[in-house]
Amino acid sequence: MLTVKGLAKxxxxxxxxxxxxxxxxxxxxxxQCYALLGPSGCGKTTILRCVAxxxxxxxxxxxxxxxxxxxGDSFVPVHERAIGMVxxxxxxxxHLDVFDNVAYxxxxxxxxxxxxxxxxxxxxxLALVGLQTMARRPATRLSGGQQQxxxxxxxxxxxxxxxxxxxxxxxxxxxxxxxxxRELSRLIRQIGVTALxxxxxxxxxxxxADRVAVMDQGxxxxxxxxxxxxxxxxxLFVARFLGAANVLAGxxxxxxxxxxxxxxxxxxxxxLTLVAEDRPGARVHVVLRPEDLMLSALAPADDRNxxxxxxxxxxxxxxxxxxxxxVGGSALLRVFARPQADLTRGTPVWIGIDTRRVAIFGSAExxxxxxxx
Amino acid sequence: xxxxxxRRARASAVPPLRATFAxxxxxxxxxxxxxxxxxxxxxxxxxxxxxxxxxLSLPIGxxxxxxxxxxxxxxxxxxxxxxxxxxxxxxxxELEEASAASGARWLATLRRVLIPLMLPALSAGFILLFIxxxxxxxxxxxxxxxxxxxxxxxxWQLFQSGQPALSAALASIIVAVVLPVIFVARRTLARRTLAx
Numbered sequence: 001m002l003t004v005k006g007l008a009k010x011x012x013x014x015x016x017x018x019x020x021x022x023x024x025x026x027x028x029x030x031x032q033c034y035a036l037l038g039p040s041g042c043g044k045t046t047i048l049r050c051v052a053x054x055x056x057x058x059x060x061x062x063x064x065x066x067x068x069x070x071x072g073d074s075f076v077p078v079h080e081r082a083i084g085m086v087x088x089x090x091x092x093x094x095h096l097d098v099f100d101n102v103a104y105x106x107x108x109x110x111x112x113x114x115x116x117x118x119x120x121x122x123x124x125x126l127a128l129v130g131l132q133t134m135a136r137r138p139a140t141r142l143s144g145g146q147q148q149x150x151x152x153x154x155x156x157x158x159x160x161x162x163x164x165x166x167x168x169x170x171x172x173x174x175x176x177x178x179x180x181x182r183e184l185s186r187l188i189r190q191i192g193v194t195a196l197x198x199x200x201x202x203x204x205x206x207x208x209a210d211r212v213a214v215m216d217q218g219x220x221x222x223x224x225x226x227x228x229x230x231x232x233x234x235x236l237f238v239a240r241f242l243g244a245a246n247v248l249a250g251x252x253x254x255x256x257x258x259x260x261x262x263x264x265x266x267x268x269x270x271x272l273t274l275v276a277e278d279r280p281g282a283r284v285h286v287v288l289r290p291e292d293l294m295l296s297a298l299a300p301a302d303d304r305n306x307x308x309x310x311x312x313x314x315x316x317x318x319x320x321x322x323x324x325x326x327v328g329g330s331a332l333l334r335v336f337a338r339p340q341a342d343l344t345r346g347t348p349v350w351i352g353i354d355t356r357r358v359a360i361f362g363s364a365e366x367x368x369x370x371x372x373x
Numbered sequence: 374x375x376x377x378x379x380r381r382a383r384a385s386a387v388p389p390l391r392a393t394f395a396x397x398x399x400x401x402x403x404x405x406x407x408x409x410x411x412x413x414x415x416x417x418x419x420x421x422x423x424x425x426x427x428x429l430s431l432p433i434g435x436x437x438x439x440x441x442x443x444x445x446x447x448x449x450x451x452x453x454x455x456x457x458x459x460x461x462x463x464x465x466x467e468l469e470e471a472s473a474a475s476g477a478r479w480l481a482t483l484r485r486v487l488i489p490l491m492l493p494a495l496s497a498g499f500i501l502l503f504i505x506x507x508x509x510x511x512x513x514x515x516x517x518x519x520x521x522x523x524x525x526x527x528x529w530q531l532f533q534s535g536q537p538a539l540s541a542a543l544a545s546i547i548v549a550v551v552l553p554v555i556f557v558a559r560r561t562l563a564r565r566t567l568a569x
Binding site: 052053054077078079080083084085087088089091093094095104105108109154155158164 | 465467468470471472473474475476477478481485486489490
């Protein structure tokens with residue numbers, strides 16, 4: 001449906017051209033929902049704007065539904081691409097009411113769409129997003145969630161073959177974001193549109209998308225199904241970005257014939273024994289997910305992969321509790337666990353580590369500052 | 374040898390040429406200042422004199438017409454373009470892009486999105502221009518001749534020629550014309566601010 005090949009784009013700055021995107025290639029199948037996930041400044045929005053036609057790529061080609069819209073010598077302008085776009089600011093026109101905002105794409109369409117047809121389609125799409133009773137409300141009198149619905153309705157009213165969403169939920173407060181995320185997911189599937197969205201929020205990307213591409217510094221560093229990426233991150237960057245991961249630095253001390261290595265962690269003098277490929281002496285980073293750690297007040301029978309520490313903070317979050325545990329190093333370990341009455345601030349605890357759930361990355365990224373995101 | 378008549382002709386040609394050149398330079402400087410938003414720096418008398426010198430020496434029949442007033446006023450009113458510009462900059466870029474992404478050509482975007490959104494800033498600029506224009510006195514005073522006397526100059530002429538009653542009547546007319554405009558402007562602009 002959408003094919004992007006070798007996309008490159010740079011922006012001029014005072015210090016010379018900065019490459020925002022280089023060599024980005026990906027495909028989206030029909031009716032698939034695809035997320036570009038990355039921190040701000042990683043180039044994800046630039047890609048979206050190139051696909052929309054709001055920016056012109058310097059290299060590479062973009063094809064929407066088999067039609068090349070941008071390559072070395074051809075460029076189809078925005079208004080001739082069969083897209084719908086939801087902007088980060090929603091970009092609802094303040095001088096028009098809800099109905100006129102949504103009707104706009106049909107009104108500017110050539111050849112003209114009959115008035116009756118416009119009214120029917122706008123009312124249908126307003127009903128779809130649950131705004132049928134607000135058709136004549138001025139755009140300035142809308143809440144954040146309602147603006148989002150109007151923006152979405154406006155983007156799908158032309159029945160585009162590709163829906164582009166730029167940080168669609170970032171302007172909403174946390175609770176509304178959750179419900180809009182579910183609704184967005186339902187809507188995208190219901191109308192069966194192919195969707196490309198960019199976000200910096202891993203929860204959004206993992207829960208909404210069928211496929212996720214994680215981006216860093218203008219490149220896609222890993223692509224795959226959400227569960228796949230989450231379970232098997234290829235790099236420290238991806239591991240850290242996808243979850244509130246704990247990252248511990250250490251050094252491989254020795255390796256036995258069964259492929260197990262003993263890693264001495266920096267700071268606290270604790271050791272872990274894990275299965276890994278790294279050679280003795282290598283600097284490594286061990287990534288521990290907060291939800292994979294187990295807390296107990298008693299030392300476990302097998303203490304090879306348990307770290308003693310002391311709870312320094314307890315944040316009750318309803319269904320789970322976030323504990324912060326001082327294990328003697330520079331960083332605090334975060335642990336998500338079920339509420340346990342005996343674990344209070346100051347309690348000495350053992351953190352049990354399930355070695356199958358630990359990711360280890362070699363020293364290529366040794367310069368990365370070690371802390372938890 | 375160049376003979377007397379020639380030399381005399383040359384000598385008589387020099388001062389107006391020099392004046393034209395000077396006026397041109399002054400005008401260019403004025404335009405330059407205006408371009409960068411420093412118009413208020415130029416006193417109105419200087420601007421009017423510059424315009425007068427330039428169009429007296431240029432062989433286009435602008436001097437003494439309403440046209441020269443329009444040109445002179447442009448200096449003064451360059452500030453309004455800043456106002457319109459500010460209004461334009463206030464329009465979020467995504468509002469314009471959303472129109473293009475909805476399939477609208479540039480002209481449709483201009484007509485249906487940009488101009489309606491700029492209307493408040495444009496009308497505020499127009500009203501400001503109107504008020505400043507009506508009470509502008511210095512420049513028309515320097516530039517007036519038989520055919521381009523404006524109200525403020527006429528008021529002054531009447532007063533000077535010992536007709537205070539007539540000039541008072543004219544002043545009343547000016548106030549009667551300007552007051553409703555200011556009234557309407559205050560109402561609409563205040564409402565717009567509230568709506569935002």
